[in-house]
Amino acid sequence: MRIGLAGAGRIGARHAAALCEAPDVEALLVADADPGRARELAARLGARSLDAVDDLFAAGLDGLVVTAATGAHAALVRRAVAAGTPVFCEKPLASDIDGTFQIMREARSAGIPVQVGFQRRFDAGYAAAREAVAAGRLGRLHTVRSCSFDPAPPPAAYIPGSGGLFRDCVIHDLDSIRHVTGREAVWVVAAGSDTGDEMFRASGDVHTGAALLALDDGTLCTVGATRYNAAGYDVRLELFGSKDSLVAGLDDRTPATPVPDAPPGSGAAARPPAYGGFLDRFAAAYDAELGAFIELVAGRRGNPCPPEDALEAFYLAEACELSRRERRIVEIAEVRSEEARSEEARSQEAAREGVRR
Structure with a gap:
């Protein structure tokens, strides 16, 4: 499978090395806001670098790993979900509750798995x-x-x-x-x-x-x-x-x-x-976490840490x-966000209506 990595910093470099060792990963494509950093990391690992993070979305990816700066997480995850690409994202998904709720709802509606990086x-x-x-x-x-x-x-x-x-x-x-x-x-x-x-x-x-x-x-x-x-x-x-x-x-x-x-x-x-x-x-937990994501992309397991969590x-x-x-x-x-409260209220009302019937 072809996996993209958005973010070539400290945790990105660690994940990139693990992905290059994963048997199911045939190609790793690395991009970063700093193209030079992406090139350096890709050359060191034998991966392929792209000139811009945007290029990842035209690369025919099977999965995307997001390790970019926190402020970029939400936009990258939402673009991947819209493109139908499974995503692993280091926490947080977004910088606030409302943004996290929106990603959860979009991923759920699209049926695209988004795994969040809680390595413990x-x-x-x-x-x-x-x-x-x-x-x-x-x-x-x-x-x-x-x-x-x-x-x-x-x-x-x-x-x-x-x-x-x-x-x-x-x-x-x-x-x-x-x-x-x-x-x-x-x-x-x-x-x-x-x-x-x-x-x-x-x-x-x-x-x-x-x-x-x-x-x-x-x-x-x-x-x-x-x-x-x-x-x-x-x-x-x-x-x-x-x-x-x-x-x-x-x-x-x-x-x-x-x-x-x-x-x-x-x-x-x-x-x-x-x-x-x-x-x-x-170290071992990070390896296991990414291994779980590869299994998720391959359709061999469920999501071990979805946006709801x-x-x-x-x-x-x-x-x-x-x-x-x-x-x-x-x-x-x-x-709890107003939208979450409203959604929960609708679910509870639907459940009560089901009981009445």
Whole structure:
């Protein structure tokens, strides 16, 4: 199959390398807003570069992978859907809830699969945690703790267009909580700190945040995130139930030191280095995610992360950001789009009418 890649930056280069190794991919076509960057990446991997991103839509693609700048996601995905081309898109699909809702509706109407890049769903630990919850191994789930700790802040130029800590970073935790527990959040309360670099305050963002969520079955979830975890990249999901507890993301490279310190000569110094970032920590998950997309394009599996899930995660992130700004509990229903509310009301009325008949 012929796969197009829109965006030759850091994550684009990582995905391009994986796609070139995929047995089903006969040709990879790379395009970027910077043609030189696309040419350099394509030459390094033995792929083909195009002069402009627009050229991808006349290249007879079987599938499109979108790793361009966030602001370009929505237009690229909508063009692919209109052209009947299956799409994989790094989150977010769009920069706001209404845009995400429109893409969801267009993809659903056209019957074109759009897979969203929430790679934690493909991590072995997170997948095992989901299976354990579904099988009832933990009994009644009562507490979930999730964290996303980056070792250092992103470049200052990234912050203004990122959407903020909750929409850019914590949204991964929120999607994971939904995916692993199989439950929906009812309300959230969140707070943040902007005592670090001036670039966060200048953009109205925070460098550290925390949120408490209540799920529809009474489970309580806490999420913590920061841009300043110098010990290393630390992403974990901990689940506690009436029968058992487990954790995903805890291994020898997790940058957390037990105390008191191990005695000299105990071998503690032989620990491997901590994870340096998301590409390191989730390398296998990224490969599995793209493998799932290739299977989706080939018609051999269903969509493992459709726009509907991206929209629900966006609602939670938006509620967290609103709670942080207004310092109050926010019901998730408050942030749902008017169109979504109207569509849900119509569906509910149709269901009631069906029962009456």
